[in-house]
Amino acid sequence: MTSKSLQPLQQPQALYKSVQDAIRDYILENELKPGSALPSETQLTKMLGVSRNSVREAVKALQLVGLIESRRGSGIFVGKFSVDPLLDNLPFSLMEDKQQFFDFLEIRRVLETGMIKTAVATITPEQIEELESLLQKMESLAQDDKRFPKEDRLFHQTIYEHLDNDTFIKLLDIFWLMFNRIVDYVDLTRQTPLEIYEKHVAIVRAIKAGDAEEAYQCMARHYDDIKLWG
Structure with a gap:
């Protein structure tokens, strides 16, 4: 395969960003692999046709997201790209904008309701036991009118952990990190802890019965209640 070359850039503003784009395009067009x-x-x-500083800024930025790696004495290489740096920084962006948070919540709702039927079909008895154990802890806290973010987070992780989808689990974690940061500043839900607990009971009941459609409906209602008061 003939290697495609890089061409001089014509954009004087934010030049290092143009350099980033050029390097990314070069990697894609030449179908370069990690290493x-x-x-x-x-x-x-x-x-x-740019300055050395513009190239260095671009290289540094691409290194931060794992797209390339610089090895001292060896040169620059295509990296093993990971979405983790992007996902790790997402909560800080969402904290600045409540509407952006609810936009992300809608994405999360679509993802989780989209995965729930597969989860119901493949969930293990051990996971169901763990869900029921978490429900007991939720109920105890709810009866004292206390919320249960830790148990809630584990609840959703437990439903999907056997699907072996690390990126999806990472998204679940980001949601709860964001939720716990923003909940002190905005009224995300007017449901009582007991009402929230009952929503989780309904989800587990459907999962335990192997009723994928009902589990889907219960999960959708759970998210609709959060969005209702946004």
Whole structure:
């Protein structure tokens, strides 16, 4: 395969961002794999017609998200990209904008209701026991009019943990991190702890019965109640 070259850039503003785009395009167009060598900083400077500082800023930014890696004495290489750095920073972005939080909540609702039927079909007896144990803890706290974010977080993780989808579990974690940060500042739900507990009871009842459609409906209602008061 003939390697596609880099061309001089024509964008004077935020030049390092244009350099990032050029490097990303170069990787994609040449179908480079993790570990593949990239042009050196000196070569990038000449090929793109930009300053060394612009190239260094771009390289540093792409390193932060794992797209490339720089090895001292060896050069620049395509990295093993991971979404983790992006996901780790997402809660700080969502904290600034309540509407953005609810937009993300809607994405989470679609994902979780979309996965629940598969989870019901494959969930293990041990997971159901864990869910019932968490319900007992939730009930105890709810009877004292206390909320149960820790148990709630574990509840949702337990439903899906056997699906072996690390990115999905990461998204669940981000939601709860964000929820716990923002709940002190905005009224996300006017349900009492006991009402929230009952929603979780209904979800477990459907899962235990193997009723995927009812589990889907219960999970959807759970999210609708949160969104209702947003």
